[in-house]
Amino acid sequence: MDKQDKIDYLRKIDEQYMSWGDTVHYQSRPIIAQSCRGETVIDINQHIYIDTQMWHSSCNFGYRNPEIEQAMNRQMCSLPQVSGDFLHEEKLLLAKQICDAVYERTGLKGRVSFNVGGSMVVEDALKIVRKNTRRNRVASMMGAYHGRSLTVSGLSSSHRYRQYFGECADRAIMYPFAHCSQCYYEKNREDCNDYCARMIAKSLDTDFYGVASDDSNEIGAFFLELCQGRGYTIPPRNFFKKFVPEMQRRGILIVDDEIQIGMYRTGKLFAFEHYEIVPDIITLSKSFTNGLSPLSAVWAREELVSREIFTPGHAHSNFANHSLGTAAALQTWRYMMSRDYESQLPVKSEYYLQGLQRLKMKYPFIHQVDGLGMLFNMTFTDNQGRPWKNAGKRAVTLAQDNDYAYHGEIFRLILNSGGYYNEGLKLAPYLDITIAQIDRTMALLDQVLARLSESGV
Numbered sequence: 001m002d003k004q005d006k007i008d009y010l011r012k013i014d015e016q017y018m019s020w021g022d023t024v025h026y027q028s029r030p031i032i033a034q035s036c037r038g039e040t041v042i043d044i045n046q047h048i049y050i051d052t053q054m055w056h057s058s059c060n061f062g063y064r065n066p067e068i069e070q071a072m073n074r075q076m077c078s079l080p081q082v083s084g085d086f087l088h089e090e091k092l093l094l095a096k097q098i099c100d101a102v103y104e105r106t107g108l109k110g111r112v113s114f115n116v117g118g119s120m121v122v123e124d125a126l127k128i129v130r131k132n133t134r135r136n137r138v139a140s141m142m143g144a145y146h147g148r149s150l151t152v153s154g155l156s157s158s159h160r161y162r163q164y165f166g167e168c169a170d171r172a173i174m175y176p177f178a179h180c181s182q183c184y185y186e187k188n189r190e191d192c193n194d195y196c197a198r199m200i201a202k203s204l205d206t207d208f209y210g211v212a213s214d215d216s217n218e219i220g221a222f223f224l225e226l227c228q229g230r231g232y233t234i235p236p237r238n239f240f241k242k243f244v245p246e247m248q249r250r251g252i253l254i255v256d257d258e259i260q261i262g263m264y265r266t267g268k269l270f271a272f273e274h275y276e277i278v279p280d281i282i283t284l285s286k287s288f289t290n291g292l293s294p295l296s297a298v299w300a301r302e303e304l305v306s307r308e309i310f311t312p313g314h315a316h317s318n319f320a321n322h323s324l325g326t327a328a329a330l331q332t333w334r335y336m337m338s339r340d341y342e343s344q345l346p347v348k349s350e351y352y353l354q355g356l357q358r359l360k361m362k363y364p365f366i367h368q369v370d371g372l373g374m375l376f377n378m379t380f381t382d383n384q385g386r387p388w389k390n391a392g393k394r395a396v397t398l399a400q401d402n403d404y405a406y407h408g409e410i411f412r413l414i415l416n417s418g419g420y421y422n423e424g425l426k427l428a429p430y431l432d433i434t435i436a437q438i439d440r441t442m443a444l445l446d447q448v449l450a451r452l453s454e455s456g457v
């Protein structure tokens with residue numbers, strides 16, 4: 001079979017045998033990936049793609065990171081599989097690393113349990129909440145994403161995730177997020193006086209607002225995605241501290257979902273460190289193993305998961321702490337901690353943001369660019385100054401399906417669209433990206449935006 005025949009054959013299998021219910025067919029010609037390294041993915045046609053989103057931030061430390069890969073190879077030759085009913089060294093050392101890191105940052109003691117992916121560990125967090133508060137109802141924020149299992153779909157804001165699946169009995173109460181450039185309350189950031197944060201706190205003021213009376217309330221926990229993955233929306237620094245302490249005072253647990261934005265994505269190990277709040281529960285996944293052999297973790301304060309409270313069998317999945325996953329996560333943690341990201345990343349962040357700002361000066365349809373650490377957003381508006389619906393999606397297709405030249409070489413770009421109207425881009429580059437690689441990304445992005453502009457606002 002020659003190469004083109006093979007590609008046609010594979011695409012036919014996709015047509016005929018694959019369920020299209022996952023997110024692959026968000027693109028009409030999905031990439032057929034063949035290899036990857038650093039910030040680069042190569043497809044079956046040998047097109048070289050520069051990835052600006054690192055698999056939705058699941059691979060912060062680069063594809064095929066040699067240190068992490070070697071640790072997994074070593075594990076393959078020692079303890080590649082073992083029952084989750086036993087302990088093993090990597091699992092124990094990993095739990096200690098997480099607890100120590102949280103303790104150093106908050107002074108709180110806690111415990112960790114593992115699971116297989118993001119939604120699964122959010123469900124474990126829900127169990128911890130229900131066991132401790134005896135309440136099923138939780139709150140989350142408009143625009144938030146916490147996963148797509150049936151239960152967790154009730155916490156993720158998009159109606160799209162629930163619309164085909166009947167009743168979601170424990171659907172969260174959803175409060176507007178501080179998405180200042182598209183304020184739900186149509187206020188201006190300059191003079192809103194943190195209106196949205198005040199409204200959240202106010203909802204607990206009287207029993208007639210429906211969720212709380214003086215000595216009791218219906219909300220077991222508030223699930224927070226501090227910078228929302230939907231558009232990498234970055235709220236003001238004082239947003240959370242205007243309502244989180246009051247919620248905690250009333251016994252509402254704060255679950256900080258760091259699955260996408262933890263692991264130094266925002267320039268700090270945990271995003272909560274930017275916002276002067278201390279969560280009760282933290283979830284990690286995605287880059288926790290740098291995208292290898294999936295493993296997720298939930299940390300909770302000691303009182304919530306002490307040996308007396310969370311007794312054996314409260315949570316379990318056969319593969320919840322499989323040894324390849326714990327080896328990958330432990331080495332990812334060691335790799336991450338051996339780099340001085342806290343002082344390195346601000347320099348790269350500033351340089352990246354300046355590149356995006358230069359593009360903003362060049363293209364009038366770019367309404368805003370913003371960044372925190374190595375998490376960036378760029379939003380587009382139409383001729384009337386309204387969100388340019390689906391422009392982000394269009395840019396993704398243009399970037400992925402066309403060749404762009406840089407210094408005599410040909411590349412393609414992997415972009416992610418974002419925003420409530422798919423009106424922008426969200427960028428989560430490789431954390432070890434070099435200045436020269438940032439220059440290359442900006443030059444390629446410039447060419448994609450030129451095409452987007454030509455395609456008509």
Ligand SMILES: Cc1ncc(COP(=O)(O)O)c(C=O)c1O
Binds near residue numbers: 119
């Ligand atoms: C913040 C956040 N929470 C939870 C999840 C769910 O993770 P998974 O897709 O592994 O179930 C995601 C995935 O994108 C996420 O970004």
